[in-house]
Amino acid sequence: MTLxxxxxxxxxxxxxxRRRVLMLRQGGARVTVAGFQRADNRLADDPDLVTIRLGQTSDGRLSQRAVAVAKAAATLRTRLTGIAAPDVILARNLEMLVVAKRAARLFSSRPAVVYECLDIHRLLLDDGLKGRAFRRAEAYFGRNAQLLITSSPAFINHYFARRSGLALSTMLVENKVLELDDALPRARPRRTPPAPGEPWRIGWFGALRCRKSLAILIDFAARMQGGVEIVLRGRPARREFDDFDGQVEAALHVVYHGPYRNPEDLADIYAQVHFVWAIDFFEEGLNSQWLLPNRLYEGALHGAVPIALAATETGRFLDSLDIGLTLASATADALQRQFQDMDDDRYTQLVTQLFATERSRWTTGPQECRALVERLAATTTAMQAQRASPAASPVRS
Incomplete structure (x- = not known):
C-alpha cells in the first residue's frame, strides 16, 4: 500500500x-506539501505535486512568523479540503510542528506525526525565559509525535538527549547529495591544481548567512594578493549583513555569482573551485558547533576539499576520515599559513585522500530513500497497533 x-x-x-520531497517520492510515498513561502517556490515546476501555500513568512522575523502560523492553523481545515488523508504528517521545524498538531485532528485516521529538525534555533538553546518557553512549546506540540528526524549526531547528543523536553525515537538522515538513479556511471571528476598564474579558489555556497565568515574570507583574500579567490554562490540572508552586496563589490578577489539549482548545478559550480568553506558562525558555539552542513557533502562528492574548524562536529567528522583541512582557529592568519604552503603536491594529496572515501559517504540513493519511507510506514503501523490494543492508554489530543 502506498504511504x-x-x-x-x-x-x-x-x-x-525539495530534496526531502524527492526522497519521499523516490522511496515510494505519495506526497502532498503545505507550506509557507519566503522567496521563489522551488516546487512550483512540478505539475504532479500538490502544493498548498499557507502564507508568506520572512526569515528572522519570529513575531511575523508566529502570526502566520496561527492564521494557517485556524484556516487549515479549508486549505486541506480534498487532499488524500495522510498516513504520516512530516513537520519541518517547530513552527510546522504547531501546525501538525492541528492538522492531525482534521483526519479521522489520526495520522502519525514526525518532527523533522535539521537546525537547532538559538532560542531553543537560550538559558533565559524565552528559551524555556520555546522548549516547553516544543515539548507540548511534540508530545504526540512518534519520531524525530535530524541531520547530525551532535544535535541528538547535545540538544535532544539533554535539553529538549522530547522523548522520541530518532532517525539520522544526513544532508547528503541526492542521486536518484543507481544505473548512472559515477566516475569521480578529474581535479587539477590551478594553472600557472591562476589563484586557488575557495567556494562558499548555499545559505550565506554568516557575517563573520564573510569578514574572514574578505580579509584573507586581500592578504593573499591574488593568490586566492573567494567564490560565493547561493542565497545571502542580507538582513544578517551590514551590506552584503557593498562588501562583496568592494572586496579584492571576492566574487558573487548568484543563486544556483540544487542538485542540478552542483557538479558545475564545485568544479570551478578547489576548496569549500564548511565553517559557520551564524549561531557560534551552538547550532554552528554541531551541524554537518550541505556544502560539506556537496564539496566532498565533487572533489572540492572541505575547510572546517577542528573543534566542531564537521572538523571531527573530517578528522575521523583523515580528509580535508581543519583549522585550530578560523582566522585570516590561520588560512594564510595554510595557503602560503599550498602547492600542487599538497593539493593532489588532499584530493587523493578525499576520493579514497566511499562515494556513498556523500550521497543518498534509492536504497536510502526506501529506508526513509519504510521507517515512516513502520512508525504508522506501530502507532495504529498501539491504538488497537485494549491495554493502550488513550492518545492525547
Missing part, C-alpha cells in the same frame, strides 16, 4: 524541502 505523506514545510524556497 500518503503530508509534508508541512517551513519554507517552500528551501532546497532541502
Amino acid at each position: 500518503n505523506v503530508l509534508y508541512l514545510a517551513h519554507d517552500l524556497s528551501d532546497a532541502a524541502i
Whole structure:
C-alpha cells in the first residue's frame, strides 16, 4: 500500500524541502506539501505535486512568523479540503510542528506525526525565559509525535538527549547529495591544481548567512594578493549583513555569482573551485558547533576539499576520515599559513585522500530513500497497533 505523506514545510524556497520531497517520492510515498513561502517556490515546476501555500513568512522575523502560523492553523481545515488523508504528517521545524498538531485532528485516521529538525534555533538553546518557553512549546506540540528526524549526531547528543523536553525515537538522515538513479556511471571528476598564474579558489555556497565568515574570507583574500579567490554562490540572508552586496563589490578577489539549482548545478559550480568553506558562525558555539552542513557533502562528492574548524562536529567528522583541512582557529592568519604552503603536491594529496572515501559517504540513493519511507510506514503501523490494543492508554489530543 502506498504511504500518503503530508509534508508541512517551513519554507517552500528551501532546497532541502525539495530534496526531502524527492526522497519521499523516490522511496515510494505519495506526497502532498503545505507550506509557507519566503522567496521563489522551488516546487512550483512540478505539475504532479500538490502544493498548498499557507502564507508568506520572512526569515528572522519570529513575531511575523508566529502570526502566520496561527492564521494557517485556524484556516487549515479549508486549505486541506480534498487532499488524500495522510498516513504520516512530516513537520519541518517547530513552527510546522504547531501546525501538525492541528492538522492531525482534521483526519479521522489520526495520522502519525514526525518532527523533522535539521537546525537547532538559538532560542531553543537560550538559558533565559524565552528559551524555556520555546522548549516547553516544543515539548507540548511534540508530545504526540512518534519520531524525530535530524541531520547530525551532535544535535541528538547535545540538544535532544539533554535539553529538549522530547522523548522520541530518532532517525539520522544526513544532508547528503541526492542521486536518484543507481544505473548512472559515477566516475569521480578529474581535479587539477590551478594553472600557472591562476589563484586557488575557495567556494562558499548555499545559505550565506554568516557575517563573520564573510569578514574572514574578505580579509584573507586581500592578504593573499591574488593568490586566492573567494567564490560565493547561493542565497545571502542580507538582513544578517551590514551590506552584503557593498562588501562583496568592494572586496579584492571576492566574487558573487548568484543563486544556483540544487542538485542540478552542483557538479558545475564545485568544479570551478578547489576548496569549500564548511565553517559557520551564524549561531557560534551552538547550532554552528554541531551541524554537518550541505556544502560539506556537496564539496566532498565533487572533489572540492572541505575547510572546517577542528573543534566542531564537521572538523571531527573530517578528522575521523583523515580528509580535508581543519583549522585550530578560523582566522585570516590561520588560512594564510595554510595557503602560503599550498602547492600542487599538497593539493593532489588532499584530493587523493578525499576520493579514497566511499562515494556513498556523500550521497543518498534509492536504497536510502526506501529506508526513509519504510521507517515512516513502520512508525504508522506501530502507532495504529498501539491504538488497537485494549491495554493502550488513550492518545492525547
